[in-house]
């Protein structure tokens with residue numbers, strides 16, 4: 732599929748998705764969401780892509796939210812369908828077996844903040860700005876914001892951001908745990924690539940298990956979640972990555988992990 736609103740590039744084991752509507756601050760139109768859905772499927776089915784970076788074109792915005800022009804004439808039924816569609820695509824992003832970094836290079840508002848939160852973690856330029864300003868449009872977050880934000884930063888900050896529509900800077904976002912690291916804007920992509928390449932070189936069975944355990948276990952009781960870890964720990968011993976990782980340690984060399992995604 733040829734993409735018109737996103738760029739899909741690969742650099743060795745990395746896939747870089749860039750939402751590419753800079754004149755509309757990379758707003759998420761239904762077409763963008765559809766193209767993201769396809770790109771996510773392509774990545775999921777690829778045996779060569781081992782880590783992913785999601786970013787926005789230009790230096791002003793990561794993604795300034797769902798496309799307000801496209802939403803302005805929606806009926807309640809269309810609004811629900813758009814919300815459910817966006818939620819499903821963000822679930823498919825969150826459930827990718829490969830690790831995904833959001834490289835937030837400017838405004839990450841509304842759906843932009845929501846898509847960043849569906850990535851595994853967020854790196855931000857010092858110029859980045861975050862918020863859930865839907866309240867100012869007479870609506871609420873629709874791509875998971877009321878749920879993922881509170882899970883990431885706690886109920887107090889989630890309520891303050893969603894109820895007031897306040898926009899916060901990168902340092903504040905890092906202080907509340909929304910962002911893991913902040914970089915000078917010109918260093919953001921290199922830093923994201925370095926971390927993504929580092930993860931790409933790890934064992935894929937381990938990467939996938941860690942993602943699934945942290946995501947799935949988060950909403951479970953500790954008593955139910957902890958045993959899942961033992962099962963996944965056991966599965967690692969059926970992967971060639973475990974033999975390679977431990978042999979390499981004992982032989983005092985770097986491991987060369989080759990395990991497939993479906994091992």
Ligand code: CAA
Pocket residue numbers: 754755756758759795796797798799800817838840841842843845864865868871872873874876
């Ligand atoms: N949808 C559609 N177009 C958008 C947009 C959006 N979310 N955000 C910005 N744009 C467009 C503007 O309409 C403008 O287009 P024109 O040049 O054709 O007029 C262009 O991008 C540049 O934007 P501004 O002129 O507004 O730039 P600014 O620097 O003055 O302001 C901003 C930047 C503060 C980010 C401002 O654009 C803004 O507030 N954008 C909307 C943010 C927002 O409310 N996001 C939430 C959307 S709802 C949502 O996401 C629901 C959900 O959960 C799924």
